[in-house]
Amino acid sequence: MTPPLLSLRGISKSYGPIKANQGIDLDVADRSIHAILGENGAGKSTLMKLIYGVEQPDDGTATWQGEPLALASPAEARKQGIGMVFQHFSLFETLTVVENIRLVVHGKTAELTERIRTLGRDFGLEVDPLAHVHALSVGERQRVEIIRCLMTNPKLLILDEPTSVLPPQLVERLFDTLRRLRDGGVSILFISHKLEEIRAICDRATILRAGRVTGNVDPREHDAHDLARMMIGRDMPEPMPAEPRTGGDKQLEIIGLNHTPDDPFAVPLADINLTVRAGEILGIAGVSGNGQSELAALISGETRLSRHEKDRIFMMDADVGQLGPAARRARGFAFVPEDRLGRGAVPEMSLVLNGLLTAHPLKLLKNGLVDRAQATAFAETCIRDYDVRTPGPQTEAGALSGGNLQKFIVGREIMLAPKLLFVAQPTWGVDIGAASAIRRRLIALRNAGMAILVISEELEELFELADTIQVLYHGRLSPPLVTRDTRPEEIGRYMMGAKPEKADA
């Protein structure tokens, strides 16, 4: 029997007291699509960084096609034939595709252009080599990243949550590409926490929990329930059935909003109309980069409308278009932004001080001074009630994993007891256990009469949460679709720019 392509034995890595990986064994076979499955914080990213040489292990050995492998640096990894596509793309928006690729691959522009076209044809990665990156969709950008990796003829390609940015139709297309790559002799390490995807495409799955391997299975032989149990170590709670509600007060209403941002790369919004009522969840679907962040900033008040644009945004029946975030919060608005570090939280500050950021009106101040005892008690409550895994409230926000910080921020905003809660990407990078807890919490709040607006890229999430879904595409919102009467494919069509079928509606 031939040795596996990549073989890890006893790989361990600690960051201070946190054991991110403990005694990991992993065998990746030649010509296989191998899933690394696990919750956030289970150690998937750490393991990938070790394999790609971004970080070095404390202990353990690696072999590559039977030979010892040094896990020294990304350059070394690339030389051996290991490529990686990160979750967050690293492309220069103002350069063309081929210019971006020339930054890492030597060669003449004409030759590279030709190779990009060939790779595109062979593997279903069509993209115009001469297009500027800022003009490309997210799916196309991902193809550029994959092509850039393929240029160095890798034997192993690591993809970090590649489907999280794609609409359903494009996921199928990516899978087709991955199968062709496998058949062409490239093994793939596929990181995900989406069980159905892994069952659809992977030959093998290694499951991580709390830094250890808890399973090594053929995913096609297990159902999603089994895999989830291996991943979170207990049974998944059943989703709460959403009872339809109607007739609550309008807590947020946007009427005919047009907005052209100052930033030339930002997406202009056109004719935005939406209504969120008390006791209702409205979901905004769509692939990131279609105006989500621009719309979010307009709702939160981080972008204010000019004095001439009256009666466009109403919160709790008041025109708030010209008000800043603090004034909107004072009316009962709370907001969880999609970027946690640097926006939803200050990385260098403790959780106590990060609680203060928006929760200071909850009597955390005394005569203009910070009431340390109250602020600490607030952070402790939030940590306990929202299951934030951290050594304590004095921990810096930047030291928390993305999922745990998200739980803290969501908890902080919910503890404000708002009338209108706006959550952008509620479970981005959050493990399924925590994600389902956050979703159940949102549904419970809705049932208690809160108006909730959710922006999410994950359709399954919106179908679980939202009473109504609107799709954002190129800065325009689709008409509201009642979730119970809508199929995912219909939403998917809007996500790729379909016009409403009834023009007169």
Add this chain to the structure above:
Amino acid sequence: MSMTHFLPNLVRRERASRKAMLLAPPLALAAAILLNLALYVLMGRDPAAVVHAMLLEPFLSWSSFSEVLLKTGPLLLIAQGLAIGFRAKVFNIGAEGQFILGAIFASAIPIWFPQATGGWIWPSMLLLGAIGGALWAGITAFWRVRLNANEILVSLMLSLVAAQLLYYLLLGPWKDPNGFNFPQSVMFQYDAMVPTLFAGTRVNVSLLIAIVLSLAAWVFMQKSFMGYKLQVGGLAPRAAGYAGFSEGRAIWLSLLIGGFAAGLAGAAEVAGPLGQLQRSISTGYGYSAIIVAYLGGLHPIGIVVSALVMAAISIGGDNAMVSANLPIAAVRVFQGSLLLAYLVAVAFVRYRLEWPHTTARSQS
């Protein structure tokens, strides 16, 4: 290619190292001393004599130590004010000009009312000076908020304008008519002088004020919600925007506080050791205070220590100029290298060096 294999990498730490934070200032001081001693040897000076004159003499007699304390006052005041702005990432580099305006505003009282007497005079002068400094800094704040004009450039250039304003006053309307045409004002009356703290020295009550205001700065930055908002704005501007903390207010507050403190220092200088308005009212206090603020880690307590150290170096430098025949530029080089060494050292609070130990294995 091969060289890079032997050079260490700068790797970001998971969290800030408290040890590195506390060690950075003393290590930087030690490194700067060694570096400069080497320089003095190269210049053909006797390093032992320089060390004695520069680093020991200021502490060896009460009279020279009292001069250190005298210099500590303005450095402490200005640096505390600047540090508040720096933590909000509002870079007021024009404390020198705000200091000069403070001196001018304070001098207005004794120059216009040379006959006035009473205990109200020197406190009013300090207050007026502080207001003058704040107004001057307010010009910078206005343009920064209004037109997003870079506050570093505006405040720095306003310092040059302030110096010209001072020269104009001293050569024109405020020149002492009996001063043999020297560019200086009349000597101030007794009641325009800040009372001295210790008999026989020039140390005056303004040092106490500086210490009290240092405490106030500590409360403001470490305890108050306003100070917290400023720090959020400095550390993560987008988080401040998200929470609804006004950026414009942070800029105004930072600059007004900085200008107030620098103006107060300027007033205390003319109403203290100088006793009149003259051309050389500042020996670069406004610029040295920037170094003081950073050496103190922008922390109110740290700044108390660093102000004392910088004052001692300054007095020691004067000594060394006389007794070890050191040029004045050497003192400036010392201050500059101290800041540089500190900035290098402070990088290790959030970063650590990692040597490429794994490369040995890859060669097999």
